Ligand code: PEP
């Protein structure tokens with residue numbers, strides 16, 4: 147970290163400040179230029195509050211020269227992380243496709259879709275059991291029964307399952323779930339992230355509705371700091387002024403995250419656009435941009451879906467998207 151000091155700073159205040167840094171096991175280095183004086187800090191500055199430092203009388207500005215995320219940082223871990231889920235690998239050149247309905251609705255619905263997405267080449271089955279809905283009057287999911295149905299579909303098809311956790315108190319219901327999803331609305335539920343850091347399950351962490359990439363990486367850091375290194379990041383569109391799509395897919399997040407972190411990055415073109423016709427072009431774009439995988443909503447009868455029908459593909463459309471993605475993967479920018 148670097149602190150630029152104000153012109154004519156008070157020497158006594160600087161002495162107090164450097165003593166305080168030393169107490170925190172930081173090494174202060176003072177460089178006095180003709181016009182500017184810089185105080186460099188060496189050591190773990192992650193616990194320092196930059197706003198607090200900038201509010202000090204003698205400090206003009208403070209700047210971190212190292213990203214605050216350590217475990218997720220590619221600088222400290224140059225190799226891609228590869229996460230294994232059953233027979234499926236994700237990351238390090240292994241592309242994984244997660245597909246399934248927005249919500250688990252019934253055994254018949256889920257098992258039909260599971261068989262169909264498997265036949266089309268999906269590696270993992272998704273399905274929401276606990277649903278974060280904007281309206282409390284909308285379908286909230288089948289909850290624990292939904293998880294039971296996912297486990298039945300897993301048994302039938304062999305596909306590992308991905309489902310969202312909304313509250314810590316439900317964690318024991320996720321014992322047999324293969325990948326625990328943290329939804330956009332919970333990306334900064336730090337107590338939840340900390341607890342998931344103590345599990346050894348892969349976590350699919352979705353980017354918050356208005357979160358920066360750094361905030362996403364810091365949330366991954368929360369999970370990793372607890373010892374769980376199996377984090378998959380998911381770009382699922384962000385809030386912008388545009389209303390023509392449900393969200394705005396930030397494709398540039400893919401190559402940027404891959405530069406900043408060794409963790410696998412997947413794209414969810416369904417929630418990013420909200421429009422089923424846009425899922426194919428955005429899936430192809432994500433694969434071409436270097437994503438490690440996709441998460442796509444598929445429903446056997448989208449017009450009757452209890453949730454997110456407008457963005458759901460039919461199994462036939464999903465199969466077509468999968469082929470288009472496979473065709474572009476050899477040319478992906480990696
Ligand atoms: C979902 O994947 O079912 C979901 C609710 O997505 P998000 O958290 O990205 O809105």
Ligand code: MN
Nearest residue numbers: 248443453454
């Ligand atoms: Mn959905």
